[in-house]
Amino acid sequence: MMGEGGSMDSTPIRAAEFFAGIGLVRTALQRVKGAQVQVVWANDIKQAKRDAYVANFPDAEDHFLVRDIREVKTPHLPAGIELATSSFPCIDLSLAGNRRGLVGEQSGMFWEFAKILKWMSPRPSVVLLENVHGFATSHKGDDLAAALRSLSDLGYSLDVFAVDARHFVPQSRPRMFIVGIQKGNLPGNARFDVPPVSDVRPAWVKAIHEKHRETLSMHYIKLPDLPEGPRDLDGFVEEEVSPGAWWEDDRVEAFVKSLSDVQKARFQALLTADTISYRTAYRRTRQGISMWELRRDGIAGCLRTTGGGSSRQALVRLGRGSKAVRWMTPREYANLMGAHDYKLVAGTTNQQLFGFGDAVVVDVIEWIGNHYLVPVLRPDSTASAE
Structure with a gap:
């Protein structure tokens, strides 16, 4: 995107965090290269998470809304949001959960996020969703199909891929991601055939693309190979404890x-x-x-x-x-989530452990930001940074 007079666009990417938790998505987005990402709005239902978030990002005092997403209305959101992130609850989708799927009380909050997207004008250019692998198989794949269809109906072309955090931190944490791009903003390197099998698109992800490419707006973007990742806990264990x-x-x-x-x-x-x-x-x-x-x-x-x-x-x-x-310890949880510098100054020990256990791994989101989000939202800034 070029600015006036042909200059590179250095305008910050305005982002909104749904189900923001303790702020590890923001932590990651602030580390991406090639463009500044400015989180201008965040929401979560839990006051303890908001307290931890604001303790690390004091400017969020004015834009973190503690509210049930069912009560969030589009006037609550600022204008000009280009990127919306959503790590909606996984409990009804997880293999360790109750498997009620998107009709469940928790994971069903996806529909509230989609409802807000529907009424946003303009809609964010890009949305990033994160959840467990169980999302792909919930109700024999019908839940994922319904979610993809709803986003496609809102004008998004969709890509599905998977990343295990063990490629970045010594923690086995496999997650699937959906990136939706408004069709008018699709980059030139977007492909519309079935992606080849790779470390981010294993056979089960390829099957999702195969199943939906004829009926929904689907694309993929080639991503680099994932790093090998650490093999032990060196550097992540807290050496001095009480x-x-x-x-x-x-x-x-x-x-x-x-x-x-x-x-x-x-x-x-x-x-x-x-x-x-x-x-x-x-x-x-x-x-x-x-x-x-x-x-x-x-x-x-x-x-x-x-x-x-x-x-x-x-x-x-x-x-x-x-x-x-x-x-x-909470510090070890923070380290294993890629948040070595996160300030543990708010909440009880259990609240801190809960916050990290319910979050995303910083390094994974940073990698997605560097290789996917910024190249789509600020392609010229990315090119100039290389």
Whole structure:
């Protein structure tokens, strides 16, 4: 986009965050290259999330609206929004949830977001949606089809892809993304055939494109290969914690006792190794019995919102004959979400853990911003930055 006299357009990209949470989307968008992204409006239903957001972004004091999205009206939004992001609730879509899909009380909030888009004038040039892989299979794919159809009817051409955060941080966190671009703003490199299989478009994503390309407005843009990602927790573990954070011997022994025989063998091998290593562990209910499971690799499992038996992960330090176990800290949750510099100054420990478990990984959104959003919204700025 060129400015007056042929100069490059340096106008900030005006963005709105729906289901903004604690602000990790904004954290990511502020890091993108080639253009400034200015979040001018944000919304979430939880006051605790708003408090954490504003503690990190004080200017949001005036534009963060704490309100049920069902009560949000278009006059609440400022004019000129080019990018709208939506990480709507996943609980009804997740394989670990109730699978009620888009008729569920939580994930059904997608329809409220779509309703707001419908009445925005002009509509954002680009929308970015994020959710769990279970969105693709909910009600045998009918939920995703309905969501894509609603966005297509609003004038958006749609791309679907998937990114696992383990390519950026030591956390297994697979997520699917939908990018909608108003048809008049599609870039020249947009393709309208079926995308080839790649690390961001595995076979199941390709199948989504194949299924809907004849009936809906679908496109794809070639994206670079994802980085390999870290293989252990080095640099993500909080080295200095309060003395009482590590569990006492009897609790550690109870932890070990709850492990299965396979898990105990894994624990023992790490315990007797010549080097110190870290593993994460989480509780599972097997045949009605609560058991701890030690992760096989050196990265964390998917961080979840606190409030369930398997929701909070423990950190296990083993090697040279020594063993120690404790709960993971909010700072470690922040690090694993790519938010090393995030200020933990608002909310209780559980509220902080909940906020990160309910958020997006900063590095993933930054990568999407650099390779997809900014090139579409400010193509000339991107070209000049390369």
